[in-house]
Amino acid sequence: MKLWAGRFAKETDSRANSFNTSLPFDRRMFAQDIEASAAHAEMLAATGVISSDDAKKILSGLEGILRDITEGKLTLDNDAEDIHMFIEAELTARIGDAGKRLHTARSRNDQVAADLRLYLRDETDSLKALIKELCGTLISKAGEHKETIMPGYTHLQRAQPVTFGHHLMAYVSMFLRDIERLDECRGRINVMPLGSCALAGTTYPIDRQLTGERLKFGSVCANSLDGVSDRDFCIELAACVSIAMMHLSRLSEEIILWSSWEFKFVELDDAFSTGSSIMPQKKNADIAELVRGKTGRVYGDLMALLTVMKGLPLAYNKDMQEDKEAVFDAVDTLRDCLTAFIPMLETMTVLCENMRNAAARGFINATDLADYLVKKGVAFRDAYKVCGELVALCVRDGIILEEIPIETLKEHCGAFEKDVYGAISLESCVNARNSEGGTSPLSVARQIQLAKNALEETK
Numbered sequence: 440m441k442l443w444a445g446r447f448a449k450e451t452d453s454r455a456n457s458f459n460t461s462l463p464f465d466r467r468m469f470a471q472d473i474e475a476s477a478a479h480a481e482m483l484a485a486t487g488v489i490s491s492d493d494a495k496k497i498l499s500g501l502e503g504i505l506r507d508i509t510e511g512k513l514t515l516d517n518d519a520e521d522i523h524m525f526i527e528a529e530l531t532a533r534i535g536d537a538g539k540r541l542h543t544a545r546s547r548n549d550q551v552a553a554d555l556r557l558y559l560r561d562e563t564d565s566l567k568a569l570i571k572e573l574c575g576t577l578i579s580k581a582g583e584h585k586e587t588i589m590p591g592y593t594h595l596q597r598a599q600p601v602t603f604g605h606h607l608m609a610y611v612s613m614f615l616r617d618i619e620r621l622d623e624c625r626g627r628i629n630v631m632p633l634g635s636c637a638l639a640g641t642t643y644p645i646d647r648q649l650t651g652e653r654l655k656f657g658s659v660c661a662n663s664l665d666g667v668s669d670r671d672f673c674i675e676l677a678a679c680v681s682i683a684m685m686h687l688s689r690l691s692e693e694i695i696l697w698s699s700w701e702f703k704f705v706e707l708d709d710a711f712s713t714g715s716s717i718m719p720q721k722k723n724a725d726i727a728e729l730v731r732g733k734t735g736r737v738y739g740d741l742m743a744l745l746t747v748m749k750g751l752p753l754a755y756n757k758d759m760q761e762d763k764e765a766v767f768d769a770v771d772t773l774r775d776c777l778t779a780f781i782p783m784l785e786t787m788t789v790l791c792e793n794m795r796n797a798a799a800r801g802f803i804n805a806t807d808l809a810d811y812l813v814k815k816g817v818a819f820r821d822a823y824k825v826c827g828e829l830v831a832l833c834v835r836d837g838i839i840l841e842e843i844p845i846e847t848l849k850e851h852c853g854a855f856e857k858d859v860y861g862a863i864s865l866e867s868c869v870n871a872r873n874s875e876g877g878t879s880p881l882s883v884a885r886q887i888q889l890a891k892n893a894l895e896e897t898k
């Protein structure tokens with residue numbers, strides 16, 4: 440029997456009921472629903488809307504329900520329309536009359552919005568903690584590889600030598616921004632809609648500030664219509680999660696490339712790779728590929744949320760029940776990805792020799808050769824032209840810049856001297872890029888320190 444059965448002459452058709460119910464996916468908010476109900480009941484008693492005796496019964500009834508669900512003694516009945524109806528009905532079954540007073544000055548519309556905000560507030564905190572952990576892993580790997588030289592790429596063509604530590608610290612910058620974004624998003628999630636009631640507020644002398652404080656909300660929403668129909672916080676969280684997934688996907692793509700035979704810059708631990716059922720030589724970076732693939736799914740969640748909301752008139756519409764699966768999926772997916780990705784990264788072996796060998800071919804010190812001439816007084820455009828000719832010469836003869844004899848260099852430009860070979864060694868190229876944020880080992884050490892400070896500052 441539905442709680443709203445009075446108005447109806449018939450029972451809900453079972454097909455309508457199973458289509459309508461949100462219990463299969465909103466059951467995960469049972470603890471938040473109970474917590475919000477307890478705060479609401481306390482406020483109702485404090486303002487004299489219900490007796491303190493009734494409030495006591497409600498609180499102990501809710502406590503019992505929470506305990507029984509947590510201990511697996513009470514199973515959630517999939518016939519109920521949603522978690523809110525289930526818990527209220529269960530409460531009334533347990534404590535009788537007092538249970539029927541809980542829904543005074545409340546509606547499922549403000550209730551669901553409050554539960555969802557409480558739930559996502561916690562999820563945001565746990566995602567932040569996981570991303571912090573990822574940053575920690577990246578930073579410690581970057582520390583080990585401050586001096587490991589690899590080719591830096593533009594257009595996926597070898598461009599200039601960089602240190603592997605520098606490359607990893609680029610991702611730390613991205614993930615630190617993700618933490619910052621989640622933190623700001625949390626501020627907008629943490630606004631209390633309770634007291635908006637169905638849509639227009641209530642005639643009861645409620646104290647929203649009191650409920651808000653009890654639930655540790657940062658503020659209460661200013662407008663009841665907005666309070667029950669705002670789902671920006673879900674969309675914003677899905678957007679933050681999408682951006683974090685995009686970053687994780689880029690790093691995954693690099694790890695996939697790096698672990699191919701063509702690159703062989705890294706080797707994934709056997710515990711974090713998979714084989715092929717037919718090709719015995721294969722070792723696949725499935726975790727990284729799945730992370731890349733799941734990024735598409737999270738973008739889908741974001742699009743679903745945006746699309747559900749775009750045409751809805753104020754205030755609550757049942758369409759909004761569709762918010763949960765999408766935002767839960769986005770959050771779950773990022774959590775699952777990080778949970779597998781972090782140890783995969785931790786256990787990944789870096790093949791420094793191969794990185795260095797790749798950096799040694801491909802003329803990635805050509806810019807440094809030109810810079811050498813500029814420092815000897817040659818104009819950059821002239822130096823650039825000379826170096827271009829020298830690269831062409833190397834390509835023709837199958838050698839690298841360091842192998843051109845000094846006589847040949849001098850024929851192309853009189854400014855060359857023997858010290859050129861030291862100036863264009865990969866170590867010199869990397870050490871010299873000591874500008875703020877640059878790739879030199881010293882600069883990477885500074886970046887690591889800044890990132891550690893930033894991590895410490897995040898709550």
Ligand code: ARG
Pocket residue numbers: 461465520521547548551755757759760761
């Ligand atoms: N299960 C609903 C949801 O997830 C709860 C709110 C229902 N409100 C209503 N007036 N039907 O959105």
